[in-house]
Amino acid sequence: MSAILDGRVGDAAIEEPNYDGEFDAVVVGAGLAGSAAALTMADRGLEVLLIERGSSPGAKNVFGGVLYTPTIRELVDLEDAPLERYVAEKRFSMLSHDDETALSISPGEWRREPHNDSYTVLRGEFDEWFAEQAVDAGATLVTETTVTGLLREGREVVGVETDRPDGGVEAPYVVLAEGANSLVGEGANLKATESRENVAVAAKEVLEFPNGENVIEDRFRLFGDAGVSYHYFGEGAVGEAFGGGFIYTNGDTVSVGVAYRLEDAAANDQSPEETLNLFKSHPRVAPLLRDARTVEYSAKTIPEGGAESVPDLAHDGAVIVGDAAGLVLNNGVHLEGTNMAVESGYHAGRVIADANARGRTDADALEAYGRALEESFVVKNLERYAWLQETVEEDRELLFETMPTAFADAGAEYFRMDREPKAEHASRAKRAVVDALGGWRGLAKLALRYRKVVT
Amino acid sequence: MTWTIVVGVKQVPDDDEIGIDPDTGRLDRASAPAVMNPPDRDALEAALSIADEVDARVVAMTMGPPMATPVLEEAVAMGCDDAVLITDRAFAGSDTWPTSLTLARAAEALDADVVVCGEETTDSSTGQVPPGIAAHNGWAQLTYVEELEPDPEGGRLIATRDVEGGHERVAAELPVVVAVAYGEFEARPAGLHRKIYAENDFEPAQLTAEELGIADEVGLAVSPTAVGGMETVEPVERRGEVVDDVDGLVEPIRGVET
Numbered sequence: 001m002s003a004i005l006d007g008r009v010g011d012a013a014i015e016e017p018n019y020d021g022e023f024d025a026v027v028v029g030a031g032l033a034g035s036a037a038a039l040t041m042a043d044r045g046l047e048v049l050l051i052e053r054g055s056s057p058g059a060k061n062v063f064g065g066v067l068y069t070p071t072i073r074e075l076v077d078l079e080d081a082p083l084e085r086y087v088a089e090k091r092f093s094m095l096s097h098d099d100e101t102a103l104s105i106s107p108g109e110w111r112r113e114p115h116n117d118s119y120t121v122l123r124g125e126f127d128e129w130f131a132e133q134a135v136d137a138g139a140t141l142v143t144e145t146t147v148t149g150l151l152r153e154g155r156e157v158v159g160v161e162t163d164r165p166d167g168g169v170e171a172p173y174v175v176l177a178e179g180a181n182s183l184v185g186e187g188a189n190l191k192a193t194e195s196r197e198n199v200a201v202a203a204k205e206v207l208e209f210p211n212g213e214n215v216i217e218d219r220f221r222l223f224g225d226a227g228v229s230y231h232y233f234g235e236g237a238v239g240e241a242f243g244g245g246f247i248y249t250n251g252d253t254v255s256v257g258v259a260y261r262l263e264d265a266a267a268n269d270q271s272p273e274e275t276l277n278l279f280k281s282h283p284r285v286a287p288l289l290r291d292a293r294t295v296e297y298s299a300k301t302i303p304e305g306g307a308e309s310v311p312d313l314a315h316d317g318a319v320i321v322g323d324a325a326g327l328v329l330n331n332g333v334h335l336e337g338t339n340m341a342v343e344s345g346y347h348a349g350r351v352i353a354d355a356n357a358r359g360r361t362d363a364d365a366l367e368a369y370g371r372a373l374e375e376s377f378v379v380k381n382l383e384r385y386a387w388l389q390e391t392v393e394e395d396r397e398l399l400f401e402t403m404p405t406a407f408a409d410a411g412a413e414y415f416r417m418d419r420e421p422k423a424e425h426a427s428r429a430k431r432a433v434v435d436a437l438g439g440w441r442g443l444a445k446l447a448l449r450y451r452k453v454v455t
Numbered sequence: 456m457t458w459t460i461v462v463g464v465k466q467v468p469d470d471d472e473i474g475i476d477p478d479t480g481r482l483d484r485a486s487a488p489a490v491m492n493p494p495d496r497d498a499l500e501a502a503l504s505i506a507d508e509v510d511a512r513v514v515a516m517t518m519g520p521p522m523a524t525p526v527l528e529e530a531v532a533m534g535c536d537d538a539v540l541i542t543d544r545a546f547a548g549s550d551t552w553p554t555s556l557t558l559a560r561a562a563e564a565l566d567a568d569v570v571v572c573g574e575e576t577t578d579s580s581t582g583q584v585p586p587g588i589a590a591h592n593g594w595a596q597l598t599y600v601e602e603l604e605p606d607p608e609g610g611r612l613i614a615t616r617d618v619e620g621g622h623e624r625v626a627a628e629l630p631v632v633v634a635v636a637y638g639e640f641e642a643r644p645a646g647l648h649r650k651i652y653a654e655n656d657f658e659p660a661q662l663t664a665e666e667l668g669i670a671d672e673v674g675l676a677v678s679p680t681a682v683g684g685m686e687t688v689e690p691v692e693r694r695g696e697v698v699d700d701v702d703g704l705v706e707p708i709r710g711v712e713t
Binding site: 004005017018019049140142145162163164165166167168169 | 514537539564565643644645646647648649650651652654655656660662
């Protein structure tokens with residue numbers, strides 16, 4: 001044998017690598033929740049193994065939208081983060097098949113630092129960067145590795161099994177941050193399989209504008225790093241389904257997509273691709289996307305069961321965070337998940353570090369994570385809107401089909417140019433809304449039912 | 456006797472990710488991430504499969520900048536016992552002659568009994584380096600190998616080679632250089648613990664041109680390859696004709712000049 005490699009320290013044959021018990025915690029999935037947990041634990045001196053099934057963190061992530069950063073800002077220096085644009089305008093728009101009635105909000109405050117902690121991001125880039133921050137803090141990242149199950153001793157979770165040979169690795173704590181399609185957590189009976197009424201399917205395209213400079217700035221009326229978040233409801237957005245459409249501006253691209261209940265996709269035989277194409281070709285949407293070229297297409301599921309669907313968060317040796325824990329808020333006005341993912345990852349990481357210091361791995365010790373979440377905005381917000389999903393489902397035809405048309409008709413009447421007096425137009429406009437929504441009585445009931453969305 | 460099996464691997468631009476710039480129509484190589492040359496994965500599998508049968512130590516080597524270290528980590532993750540980074544500014548601009556000389560000297564320095572290489576690299580596709588290693592060292596060579604049978608008692612390696620129109624079974628005395636046919640050896644997945652080790656705790660050994668005693672024999676200046684010029688081939692205009700029946704086909708074909 002050659003002297004060059006004789007007895008070298010780095011010799012893999014001598015080392016017989018075995019990392020069982022080398023890590024304090026294994027995090028399953030390097031998305032926002034997983035990386036936030038890994039970073040928080042690494043910052044507190046724990047040895048963390050972060051396992052990601054994609055070729056890089058974010059490679060499997062399909063979310064395209066707004067990242068809310070109040071907690072991330074505490075964890076990392078956002079200066080270097082790959083943020084696309086800050087959100088300077090939110091626009092809520094009701095679409096019938098050919099009408100639009102919209103409300104736009106653009107407070108001056110949003111144009112100033114810290115921009116209401118709302119930025120558009122491309123998750124392929126952001127997640128990779130965020131996981132890098134966890135690695136810089138000392139976490140070990142392993143990619144292209146799928147966790148297939150949990151290792152247990154009795155009830156206690158003592159590690160994970162992966163799809164690789166020699167693929168089990170033991171560690172006292174496991175953080176399940178595997179996303180909405182949580183096969184590991186479900187397989188291990190740590191959470192129930194979500195029913196399809198509570199799951200949304202989302203399809204998204206990233207579009208670029210190959211012709212011309214400043215197309216995004218000009219079309220969406222923006223300066224510098226300002227961006228928009230447009231939300232669309234009604235049958236013009238997602239047909240007969242319960243959901244909505246969206247447009248977000250990135251640096252040089254826009255993310256356009258639809259999200260609606262899996263139940264509707266199945267029952268109405270409404271494919272995400274067709275639905276997205278219909279939305280993109282709506283007369284009020286198409287001009288925004290004219291001459292755009294698709295650079296990426298993707299689809300995902302979103303848990304929308306709200307507070308009731310949140311599983312037990314703490315188990316012996318394991319916790320569940322982010323989408324896997326159903327921590328997504330979608331009430332029509334607020335569409336949030338990223339902030340909850342980070343918040344849950346942060347609290348989980350913090351609680352595990354505390355429990356580790358006390359040598360505890362039992363569910364009782366990790367319950368503190370669930371309690372922290374309950375006291376945080378995450379669960380409070382979910383509970384606040386728990387009633388909404390069902391109510392909207394009951395009123396669905398009214399809200400998504402009748403109302404968009406009624407408001408558009410009212411607008412058309414109110415501003416009609418003919419030779420009749422304005423009083424006549426105003427009364428017809430009023431009637432268009434009042435009649436469609438069940439008379440004054442119906443209108444009052446409706447207002448009462450939904451007042452809690454905004455008050 | 457323990458065989459030392461040295462595997463040559465190379466970092467290349469990922470050809471799955473090399474896009475075509477839609478505006479200019481040109482290949483966009485710069486944005487493609489660097490990956491292991493895909494045929495080298497076959498070479499690693501072939502080497503590891505020999506080690507499954509005989510007492511052997513498998514060592515990966517690559518010639519390139521320190522940036523190329525991830526291909527060595529990947530080799531160790533798959534099962535190599537050690538890895539060597541052959542790196543030196545003096546290597547810059549080397550064509551296949553000094554490259555195969557360098558790898559030949561490294562194989563010698565590592566006391567290789569068997570050198571295994573991929574059929575060719577996807578970024579230059581000459582297929583000259585494995586035979587070059589054998590030629591520089593005066594060792595036997597087995598190219599386009601589809602199957603390997605080690606014969607430790609006889610000190611030989613027996614190979615089934617793809618030859619035009621069939622196969623050939625040949626035995627070579629050690630030391631021998633093997634170039635395996637692309638697609639014949641499906642690479643084994645890396646074990647979890649090995650992968651974690653290779654990517655985080657493993658450091659390859661390093662060799663320089665000086666240590667190999669070839670500082671004056673490598674680099675652009677001594678590379679005999681000269682590019683005479685580049686020409687873009689214009690598409691040939693094709694003539695199309697639809698005929699109504701088979702009989703009508705004969706005349707037009709007969710009319711085509713050869």
